[in-house]
Amino acid sequence: MTAELIAQSNPTLAAEADRCVACGLCLPYCPTYRKTQSEADSPRGRIQLIKAVSEGKLLASPRFAQHIDLCLSCRACESACPNGVRYGALADSARAMIAGKPGWKQRAANWLLEHRRALALAGRIARFGQITGLRRAATALLPRLKASAELLPIVPAQEIWRTCYPAHNAKGEVALFLGCVTSVADTDTLRAAIHVLNHLGYTVRVPLDQACCGGIARQSGDAEASARMLERNVNAFAKLGDMPMLTVASGCGSGLRDHMGKQVTDISAFLSAANWGDVVPDALSxxxxxxxxxxxxxxxxxxxxxxxxxxxxxxxxxxxxxxxxxxxxxxxxxxxxxxxxxxxxxxxxxxxxxxxxxxxxxxxxxxxxxxxxxxxxxxxxxxxxxxxxxxxxxxxxxxx
Structure with missing residues (x-):
């Protein structure tokens, strides 16, 4: 990445950064600060860097990008901040500042995440590669693929999702968000969620025109692609009215909740508050x-x-x-x-x-x-x- 001067001030970004009083209460909660003991790798240090770059006082240089990229966006600092600084939003804005125009690889990845059927096809190809051993051959030829390939479990057969999973004597309805990685690599969790919800009397609706939550694009600094995916999800789930929107991956849930509203709820939180009646799970010692x-x-x-x-x-x-x-x-x-x-x-x-x-x-x-x-x-x-x-x-x- 070449150094880039942010020529124009970003007053909204600067105003949010100004809310940080540099009290330091966030420091013990920041994983990267605990490991590096570098102020530039702490939340308050990064906020000051973001503010300076947004005002054009510093270059958005590779060194600036290094400190921003090292941030996990775990948002532990937000939980500790007495002033309620929205650090996650600041980090997203900083990544958008330094990312520039996305390259073809990033655009291709975002397109795949945005189109559910194409993503399912990629899942089938990945499964075929695992079963036939082609994955091992591919990683041998392209060692850069090894790290990501080793993270994937055996990819299950891809589910053909229905728009409705009715419960017997239904007492309510919920909408289920499929996600991108989850819908490809962890379909068991989605099926398990449907089973439990149906068991408790909830009909599950699945809008098939939904997309990725936009988190991966946002993390890479592609705010435009992220916003496009969010808009697609807003439109898809709006058709179902005001019923609760449930997520099984908290990474998806957090981004959707930030940008779509409080009707987005984690599956465990919803089930914890649900009326279980006389339903009692089997014991697990x-x-x-x-x-x-x-x-x-x-x-x-x-x-x-x-x-x-x-x-x-x-x-x-x-x-x-x-x-x-x-x-x-x-x-x-x-x-x-x-x-x-x-x-x-x-x-x-x-x-x-x-x-x-x-x-x-x-x-x-x-x-x-x-x-x-x-x-x-x-x-x-x-x-x-x-x-x-x-x-x-x-x-x-x-x-x-």
Missing amino acids: GTIHVHDSCTLRNAMRQHSEVYSLLKRIPQADVCALPGNGQCCGGAGTYMLTQPEMAQRLRDDKISACAESGARLLATSNIGCALYIAAGLRENGMNVEIAHPVVILAKQLGWKP
Whole structure:
């Protein structure tokens, strides 16, 4: 990336940055600051850099981009900030400032994420490559593909989604967001969500013209593509009226909730508040450790509902994984773009799993699940990772 001068001031960005009083209360919560001890890699340091660049006082140089790119956008600083500074919005704006016009690879990726049928086709191709062994050959020829290929589990057969999954004697209706990676690599979680919702009497609606939440495009600095995807989702779900819009991946949920409104709810939060009547899951003897995803904890602020939901399972001992306040390092595409820092953060999670003796780990975000699972495999550790709704669905008779 070449250095670029931001010639014109951005008053909105500067005004939000001005709300930071540099008190430093966010510092202990910032994963990158804890690792580097560099003020430029802290929330308040980055805010001052963003403000200076937005006002044209500093260059949007490669060094500036380095500090912004090292940010996970985990938004732990927002939870700690007494002044309510919207750091996530500042980071997104900064990435848009330095990204420039997206290249053809980024445009192609965004097009794929925006078109659900094309994404499903890509999933079928990925599955074919895994089953036939072509994936190993491809990564041998193109080593750059190895890191991303190793993150993917065995891709399941792609689901042909219906627009409606009716519940017997339905007492309500909900809309389900499929997501991009989830709809390709984690269809079991979506099927489990439908099973539990139907079991409790909720008919599930699935608008088929929905798209990616726009988070990956926004993280790469392509604000235009992100806005286009959000608009597509707004239009798709508006057709269903005011029914709750549920997400199974908190990374999707947090972005959609920020830009679409509070009707977007995490599946665990919805189920935790639902009327269960006389429905009681089968007992599960053992401990369920919970990894709080950053987006569920810091952005949606619905992480406590995961614990109350899992505690509905008789005999289950539900507890937090030690060090839950720290990001796992997955953070969307961060695991691929910042592999060194990502691995340092993930190593802490692997150590926490080892020290706690975790055997079943629940997490509410597909990115966390994929990245932690890859680390556990590398370390030869036998820990099952599952979405809370999958664990619950199995105790309600669902079979993957």
